[in-house]
Amino acid sequence: MLNGIRIVEIEGLGPGPFAGMMLADLGADVIVLHRAGGSAAPGMPERPILDRGKRSIALDLKAPADRDTALALIATADALIEGFRPGVMERLGLGPEICHARNPALVYGRMTGWGQDGPLAERAGHDMTYIGLAGALWHASPPGQPPVAPPTLVGDIGGGALYLVVGILAGILNARATGCGTVVDAAIYDGTANMMNLLMTLAQSGGFRCERGQSLLDGPHWSRSYRTSDDRFISVQCLEPKFYAIFLECLGLADDADFAAQFDPASWPHLSRRLEAVFATRSQAAWQAVFDGTDACVAPVLTPRQSSEHPMNAARRTWVHADNGLQAAPAPRFSGPADWSPPPVPARGEHGEAILAELAKRGE
Numbered sequence: 263m264l265n266g267i268r269i270v271e272i273e274g275l276g277p278g279p280f281a282g283m284m285l286a287d288l289g290a291d292v293i294v295l296h297r298a299g300g301s302a303a304p305g306m307p308e309r310p311i312l313d314r315g316k317r318s319i320a321l322d323l324k325a326p327a328d329r330d331t332a333l334a335l336i337a338t339a340d341a342l343i344e345g346f347r348p349g350v351m352e353r354l355g356l357g358p359e360i361c362h363a364r365n366p367a368l369v370y371g372r373m374t375g376w377g378q379d380g381p382l383a384e385r386a387g388h389d390m391t392y393i394g395l396a397g398a399l400w401h402a403s404p405p406g407q408p409p410v411a412p413p414t415l416v417g418d419i420g421g422g423a424l425y426l427v428v429g430i431l432a433g434i435l436n437a438r439a440t441g442c443g444t445v446v447d448a449a450i451y452d453g454t455a456n457m458m459n460l461l462m463t464l465a466q467s468g469g470f471r472c473e474r475g476q477s478l479l480d481g482p483h484w485s486r487s488y489r490t491s492d493d494r495f496i497s498v499q500c501l502e503p504k505f506y507a508i509f510l511e512c513l514g515l516a517d518d519a520d521f522a523a524q525f526d527p528a529s530w531p532h533l534s535r536r537l538e539a540v541f542a543t544r545s546q547a548a549w550q551a552v553f554d555g556t557d558a559c560v561a562p563v564l565t566p567r568q569s570s571e572h573p574m575n576a577a578r579r580t581w582v583h584a585d586n587g588l589q590a591a592p593a594p595r596f597s598g599p600a601d602w603s604p605p606p607v608p609a610r611g612e613h614g615e616a617i618l619a620e621l622a623k624r625g626e
Contacts, residue, residue: 263596264290267340267434270332271316272323272356273297274345276389276414277422277450278373279312282343284427286315286605287592293339293617295332296610298322309607311589319618320611323354334621336361340437341369341430348378358445368443369433373426375417377449389417389450396421396454401461404486405475421454476527483533484509484524487563488541495563496541496549509558513540 267290271282286292321328376382402409429446464470475481500509553560570581584604
């Protein structure tokens with residue numbers, strides 16, 4: 263879909279490389295400027311899945327000659343991705359003004375936690391701190407327990423990388439129509455708060471409250487996970503009454519008067535305890551068999567590897583086993599052939615000679 267689009271990605275961590283991976287998955291030519299002489303960050307492999315399908319050149323952006331090479335590459339690009347704290351790219355001589363002077367149509371994508379301005383712009387942070395201050399972590403666990411959200415998904419990826427990709431694509435469309443580039447200020451704090459707007463819509467009619475355990479999707483016995491007899495978990499979220507009725511029927515509770523008032527918050531804690539006892543009587547596999555083929559809106563809680571072995575994955579190949587480990591296929595999907603194999607992950611600087619030759623051919 264993005265054939266002919268070129269993205270220059272300055273090596274970073276987390277959401278920036280994830281955004282670059284998404285754009286590469288969609289067909290863009292993504293060139294990563296890896297640090298010359300650098301190595302992978304602690305805990306990261308030398309060839310991370312996030313670099314799949316990209317090309318790599320190793321540059322020292324503090325060296326004048328390599329900085330000139332970076333500018334020459336940026337001059338050929340539709341967009342740039344950088345994830346430094348505010349002011350770092352300017353100090354390197356690669357800020358928006360300098361880059362736009364070379365490439366007026368460039369979409370300059372900036373990925374930060376707190377944004378380019380504001381009282382926290384210069385402060386360090388990570389996924390949980392961003393989503394905590396943005397209001398998204400508060401409802402992440404049952405009442406009385408410290409809030410915990412799945413690592414990186416809500417903030418780094420949801421509020422960060424995905425909003426950066428949307429901003430870059432919107433900027434490219436505008437640049438092609440007007441010839442003018444832009445700066446995309448993608449702050450994880452902003453994007454995470456923006457994702458709350460569905461819940462804030464529920465708040466308009468009283469379906470979302472600040473008190474934990476009292477909102478439509480936060481507290482009901484029909485919207486949570488339960489432990490099974492084999493110490494695994496089953497997720498339940500049968501919001502609509504017709505699905506709730508199927509759920510109760512599968513459990514043999516359709517005629518139990520206690521469960522009749524689906525939307526009564528006062529009954530939710532008691533009914534949750536009752537269901538805890540019910541689900542603890544059978545294994546996860548046994549409960550899957552009970553709900554299989556129904557619209558009860560019940561599913562097992564699986565690890566990524568368990569998910570890759572589920573029949574759903576056999577049909578869609580959402581999870582793929584490759585030489586460098588288990589990874590998820592690109593999303594969304596488009597009409598046409600659906601077969602996909604993981605593209606290679608470059609070594610640091612692997613394509614340097616070829617990229618420099620391309621620049622020389624273009625006269626950059």
